[in-house]
Amino acid sequence: MSNVSWDNHESILRGHSIVMDAKEKDAKAVIYKTPDRVIPVIFLPGVMGSNLMTKNGNGPSDALWRLDDNKTVAKWFFRGPKDRRQKLDPNKVVVDPGGKIDKDLADCHFISRRKRGWGEVSYLSYGQFLPWLQSALDDFDNAKEDLRTRLIGMNLNLELGEEPLGKDEVSLSYKYLYPVHVVGYNWLDSIVPSSEISLSKIIEIIQSYKDLNKMCEKVILVTHSMGGLVARYCSELKKGNNLILGVVHGVLPAIGAASAYRRMKAGMEYEGVKGKAVSLVAGGNAAEMTAVLSQSPGPLQLLPGIEYGRNWFKIKDGEQIYQKPNFNPFVEIYKVRGYWWSLCEENLIDPNVKTSNKEQIDNAWQSYRRMMDEKVQPVIEALSGCYHNCTHSFYGGSTPTLGDLIWEGSTNYLDERLARNQRRFPLDGRALGKEGEEIFTSRTVATPLGGGGCKTGIYQEYKIADPTDLGDGTVPVRSSKIPDRYLRSRCKLSVAHEPAYTDSDAQVYTLWAIIKIVQEIKQTSLRYHDAY
Numbered sequence: 091m092s093n094v095s096w097d098n099h100e101s102i103l104r105g106h107s108i109v110m111d112a113k114e115k116d117a118k119a120v121i122y123k124t125p126d127r128v129i130p131v132i133f134l135p136g137v138m139g140s141n142l143m144t145k146n147g148n149g150p151s152d153a154l155w156r157l158d159d160n161k162t163v164a165k166w167f168f169r170g171p172k173d174r175r176q177k178l179d180p181n182k183v184v185v186d187p188g189g190k191i192d193k194d195l196a197d198c199h200f201i202s203r204r205k206r207g208w209g210e211v212s213y214l215s216y217g218q219f220l221p222w223l224q225s226a227l228d229d230f231d232n233a234k235e236d237l238r239t240r241l242i243g244m245n246l247n248l249e250l251g252e253e254p255l256g257k258d259e260v261s262l263s264y265k266y267l268y269p270v271h272v273v274g275y276n277w278l279d280s281i282v283p284s285s286e287i288s289l290s291k292i293i294e295i296i297q298s299y300k301d302l303n304k305m306c307e308k309v310i311l312v313t314h315s316m317g318g319l320v321a322r323y324c325s326e327l328k329k330g331n332n333l334i335l336g337v338v339h340g341v342l343p344a345i346g347a348a349s350a351y352r353r354m355k356a357g358m359e360y361e362g363v364k365g366k367a368v369s370l371v372a373g374g375n376a377a378e379m380t381a382v383l384s385q386s387p388g389p390l391q392l393l394p395g396i397e398y399g400r401n402w403f404k405i406k407d408g409e410q411i412y413q414k415p416n417f418n419p420f421v422e423i424y425k426v427r428g429y430w431w432s433l434c435e436e437n438l439i440d441p442n443v444k445t446s447n448k449e450q451i452d453n454a455w456q457s458y459r460r461m462m463d464e465k466v467q468p469v470i471e472a473l474s475g476c477y478h479n480c481t482h483s484f485y486g487g488s489t490p491t492l493g494d495l496i497w498e499g500s501t502n503y504l505d506e507r508l509a510r511n512q513r514r515f516p517l518d519g520r521a522l523g524k525e526g527e528e529i530f531t532s533r534t535v536a537t538p539l540g541g542g543g544c545k546t547g548i549y550q551e552y553k554i555a556d557p558t559d560l561g562d563g564t565v566p567v568r569s570s571k572i573p574d575r576y577l578r579s580r581c582k583l584s585v586a587h588e589p590a591y592t593d594s595d596a597q598v599y600t601l602w603a604i605i606k607i608v609q610e611i612k613q614t615s616l617r618y619h620d621a622y
Contacts, residue, residue: 124230124267126267126305129268129309130299130310132270132271133220133313133314135317136317137392139274141209141211142154143183155178156188156189171381172442175381175382179385185275185276190213191203192217193221197269206272220270223597238263238601241255242256251579251580255602265618269299271295273288280387280388281323281391284320292333293333296309309334311325311337311338312340314341315340315343315587316343322476323469335611336578338481338607345395347394347566349492350393354380356376357376376530377526377529381438387461390466391470394419402493406497406499410514425463430533430535431497434458436454436458477577483572485567486585487571488560488584489561491562496558497552498553498554509548519536521536532552534549
């Protein structure tokens, strides 16, 4: 910035924005020179947040999963398991860049929003946030009243973090351009190829600004939910760290979420009328979800891993509670076959296979098992402790959320009385529901008895209990509250999971964290040796 003496008139300088004081002779004008140094901000969306389209032998074809408005959402209402399995196959889809964008502007200084990838993600989830973020980072024409300036000294009530923003920190942020880019990914597939694509896009974006004779060396990543896992894998396991200045994570399922198990067993969780509509789109029952997820490693990489801890999975029969895992949830829950509480119900894997065809059922199960062995478990375990060294994070901590997954049993009065002196073995129980009927939160179980009484078994009903923990409705605090040792700052907010970035407090924190990350530029070739 520089101060210039000004006569009693207005003027415009090419490439500069001018903020005038009151008109008077020798008034001072502050000129904010348009920077030629670029720090791209790249947004990575959450699971189901990227638009997808089918592909054929000649390349991409029709839009498939595009969440532009109520009309595009409604096309997924009541889609059955067969249709979903056939269409939502990770090997048959690619990212669709044609989603809705408001005002497909080039913005000041930048190429169009569509060319920056904005059409690759759900408009319903991010259509408000992305323009807001770009405006907040490209406010040279309103620099005296901008949000960045108002952040100076603001107390954000951080749980963990750095000092409030100082004037010099905000001033430094005005010395760079921040084009907001979006990188969608095939969320049905493993995050490994998604991270590889993200890394290639980062390299491509940096090079594109160099080709325009701009100085550009590193990017800043802003992530939502599963996008944070993609970012972590890209940064720490695909060696993209040296191209990333810092990362802002929003509602990250850092060590998984019990809701991923719930979705396989009962469909998408929801609250209220709007939530019910969302669940119908995503998959409203076990049949719809299992048909898709049993072939899709990406969403299953959100399952709780070993880091999540022991005994979060519970089967409660009166006063008796059976708990898992003792150590490894893959061995004890996810890859266990044939029990009513098993993660994957084999008869729901491929809706085109009849349950009487044992060979095909076996083949379907083995395919699922290989995917878990080769693509899900190794990725979850590899991510343990992997975070960029300049990471900021916000999470939700006020909404009832599944932390422990509890199957709560009930027994009719007569069986309860007749079997009162016998031990029950609900873990060994047999599902009694007819095929395709018990696909929500309840299971009818024939529970064997021990103890030599008059009965050898009883009938029980087990139902997934309401949440007993807090979080954002999807990810519990135990997972989204990233440990201090990995973070520069952390902020607890009252946000729900899917619409997290529509929350004004989340937006303000994200902007604050980006400005903090910008300070790291002093360690790069884009630093300024002298002030303007």
